[in-house]
Amino acid sequence: MMRFYPGCTLSSSAKPYSRSLAWVWKRLEIEMAELPGWTCCGATAAHALNRDLAYALPARNLAIAQELGDDLIVACSACYSRLKIAQKALENPQTRERVAGVLGRALDGRVQIKNILEVLSAHAPRIQKEKTKALEGLKVACYYGCLATRIPRVEGFDDRENPTMMERLVSAAGATALDWPAKTSCCGASFSVIREEIALKMCSQILEMARRCGADVITTSCPFCQYNLDWAQWALSQQDGQKPKIPVLFITQLVGLALGGSEKELMLGANLTPSPFPKREGRRCSPPRVGEG
């Protein structure tokens, strides 16, 4: 069975992600259970200050999955990256022994860590078959950010600097995937807290690029990217009074829309940038028709 590692953000700032993800899982009849007793992967903080923790914290979760004999599915790009990097570092027998000693658990490094994009892509044919017309004509900029694909010395699920998995998925869901150059640019990550103006500048550049390429929507699989791009537009609108322009959707929200999910089921209202999908009868959503906006 597949075990799901949600990560800390999915129960708070990325709540719409976990809600829409659960909906999509149910709709596609994918069997998945949360990893029991999971704990934080340490994120940037651990590897910034204490590299022992940067390996031990993810290793604990790997050990739990290993004891269950299950694959690990990870939604958050940062968690995915930390788990992968820790697994690679644990190939060093000295590091492995030390970490296993601290954890009091055995580590064999055999756990398969999969990104959510891989799982969704595996179901792309089914999504294509069962999609509604909800996304027809919608131009989508797929935004990967840094950590999903750029993991040093680890073979990823896609190209590091020009990944295309999300584009294929979005096309299968019936939307038009744009070719745009900022898909693996950095959104500034924790700088949106530490030094707002820097993150704001980085996000503005990405948003401007998306706008110039004609994107109606940006979609991403990373909670931090979604939050930062969402927040940046909200913050800019507070500064200059202009309304946020490009909605930023989690990939599961977009796929969910294609599969007939409602705004409420997919928690679209929780995004800081308002959804572009005008409500129809029965709270179903549809994109703006061509020529309307």
Add this chain to the structure above:
Amino acid sequence: MKTLAGDRQFLKEIETHSGEPVRRCFQCDRCATGCPMAPYMQHTPNELFRLIQLGDRRAVLASNAFWFCVSCYTCSVRCPNDIDIAHVMDTLRELSLREGFTPALPQARDFHELFLDCVRRSGRVSELELMARYNLKLRKPFSRFALGWELLRKGRLELWPKRTGELRKIFKALTPNPSPVVTYGRGVPQGRGEGQKEQYKEQR
């Protein structure tokens, strides 16, 4: 051996603790070209690496470069010499703190420390708790109030997160005291897989 600026031991020290072949850097500048934070850095990664090679310990550890590094790993995957540059930045950050240099971004250190302390106490991070504690630390308790309210209103802040004390033991073993501080030099050789390490030794 003394070089122009300092001593060679510094290069060896950084290489041992990061497990990365810093001496291989030949100033191709790809790291600096791709770095989104380069405009804010006193030294771009390649400049920093040259200073390490020259042994200018003070200039390196007092630099703001590794504090502005956002760990996007662009440099690491582009380096033609296969140096995990972002990982070396982590090593430098730890060393700089241990040797008592003032962090160029004290709020970054505070943020990361508070983050780890939340993890230690609760097993998972509550963003609400983290932001509240961070605001208190900066003595700006009402900073980002409007944003917080907006997130709360939309159901994007968890008020009562699940907590577990499971990680206290791990933190106790891996940090010198209850607050998460740096452990530079206490651990084992890091980073690379076994094969790569051997290969690197042979090449030297």
